[in-house]
Amino acid sequence: MLSNDTDPIAAIATAPGRGGIGVVRLSFGRAGEAAAQKAMHALCGQALAPRHASYVPFIDGNGEALDRGIALYFPAPHSYTGEHVLELQGHGGPIVLQLVLQRAIAVGRDFGLRFAEPGEFTRRAFLNDKLDLAQAEAVVDLIEASTEAAARSAGRSLDGPFSREIHVLVEDVINLRMFVEATLDFPEEEIDFLDAADARGKLARIRERLNAVFADARQGALLREGLSVVLAGQPNVGKSSLLNALAGAELAIVTSIAGTTRDKVAQTIQVEGIPLHIIDTAGLRETQDEVERIGIERTWGEIQRADVVLHLLDARAGATPEDQVIAARFPQGVPVVRVMNKTDLAGAPGALREGEGGAREVNLSAKTGEGIALLRDELLKIAGWQAGAESVYLARERHLIALREARGHLALAAEHADQQSQVLDLFAEELRLAQDDLNAITGEFTSDDLLGVIFSRFCIGK
Structure with missing residues (x-):
């Protein structure tokens, strides 16, 4: 544990600005109970009963009240940080909260109390084993959740089911490693270990469970980050109209003049709780207009960063040579949905079908709304969304990376197991690497540098 991780710390724990209630939190670290008692007498004028709400004045250096409110004392280890903690809950004015905080810092100067850093x-x-790393990340995810589904999933992650799934996987891997390494210690035993210990079966069950956890985590990451959907195509095919139809509001200017949209227009909508970041872009064409040209360059930049590209075409004309040139420039690996717009003018119904080359194609009318629901369903399908998946955890990209790495090592372990000449040392090594990847999710195998990055993104006071 780093020395500064045991310093006594204090901060305003509520959001900046005015509010009905504001909280100043102190955690006493290595200074311990003696410092907590001193702070209580200096700030509240009395000792406080543990875990009991007391209505007291918050007093300054002259014994006068700065504010009045609720004081709560949580002795270690039964507190949020696992240390002795004092919380002063007063009125939520920024000036009075600063006065109380400054008074707390002054009181704690002789035992090293300092301002807390973000996420400290x-x-x-x-660090005190009150939360694992995945649960700690769920705290800030719960605060920042932008949809009801994301908030519920962050709450589930904070309760620990994601961590418990990871711990079960780690235990299974450890048990299998134990058999393997025991066999390595006794090479003279002429036993087909993989058959005798059902190692292949155990490994297959671990991989199956890991795949299920990855599927839930991927959906949880989607809830957290959302899906970037770029509308692309020639001018006047109805990109801005489709943005307005998806958003249910007149966000983009719609005219019959080609090149009306010269810069991106972005809007986030929710479909089944998933944030969809819809980006309307400039029409793609050759132009001598400098402003429009810059807008087109930015369009291609957005397409390169997209999770999904909606390639809009005019249903009356179908795919023109210009459309084919545009489609050829789309980045490899990014899902593309061909959207045949203006079906109301072409006399065609809304429909979803498989187009040329296996690409998905949606017939719709952004003007009348026919076929819009089909497009929403297709975006959910691309996102991997499963209706009613209440077990989803709000995962992060680093969790997905760790799970992918673990899956890769277990796949290599399976390959070694299937070789005629069993290479148990390589089998054991892949299991060890998979275990390290899984432990990185909960923080049991995590560098201090990674911890610094993660907690620096928290707000001060949390």
């Missing part, structure tokens, strides 16, 4: 209270909770 939750970092203490992690």
Whole structure:
């Protein structure tokens, strides 16, 4: 544990600005109970009963009240940080909260109390085994959740089911490693280990469980980050109209003049709780207009970063040579949905079908709304969304990377197991690497540098 991870710390724990209630939190670290008692007498004028709400004045250096409110004392280890903690809950004015905080710092100067850094209270909770790293990340995810589904999933992650799934996987891998390494210690035993210990079966069951966890985590990451959907195509095919139809509001200017949209227009909508970041872009064509040209360059930049590209075409004309040139420039690996717009003018119904080359194609009318629901369903399908998946955890990209790495090592372990000449040392090594990847999710195998990055993204006071 780093020395500064045991310093006494204090911060305003509520959001900046005015509010009905504001909280100043102190965690006493290595200074311990004696410092907590001193702070209580200096700030509240009395000792506080543990875990009991007391209505007291918050007093300054002259004994006068700065504010009045609720004081709560949580002795270690039964607190959020696992240390002795004092919380002062007063009125939520920024000036009065600053006065109380400055008074607390002055009181704690002789035992080293300092201002807390972003995320430092939750970092203490992690370091003192009150939360694992995945649960600690769920704290900030819960605060930042932009949809109801994301908030519920963050709450589930904070309760620990994601961590428990990871711990079960780790235990299974450890048990299998134990058999393998025991066999390596006794090479003279002429036993087909893989058959005798059902190692292949155990490994297959671990991989199956890991795949299920990855599927839930991928959906949880989608809830957290959302899907970037770029509308692309020639001018006047109805990109801005489709943005307005998906958003249910007149966000983009719609005219019959080609080149009306010269820069991107972005809007986030929710479909089944998933944030869809819809980006309307400039029409793609050859132009001498400098402003429009810059807009087109930015369009291609957005397409390169997209999770999904909606390639809009005019249903009356179908795919023109210009459309084929545009489609040829789309980046490899990015899902593309061909959207045949203006079906109301072409006399065609809304429909979803498989187009040329296996690409998905949606017939719709952004003007009348026919076929819009089909497009929403197709975007959910691309996102891997499963209706009613209440077990989803709000995962992060680093979790997905770790799970992918673990899956890769287990796949290599399976390959070694299937070789005629069993290479048990390589089998054991792949299991060890998979275990390290899984442990990185909960923080049992995590560098201090990674911890610094993660907790620096928290707000101060949390």
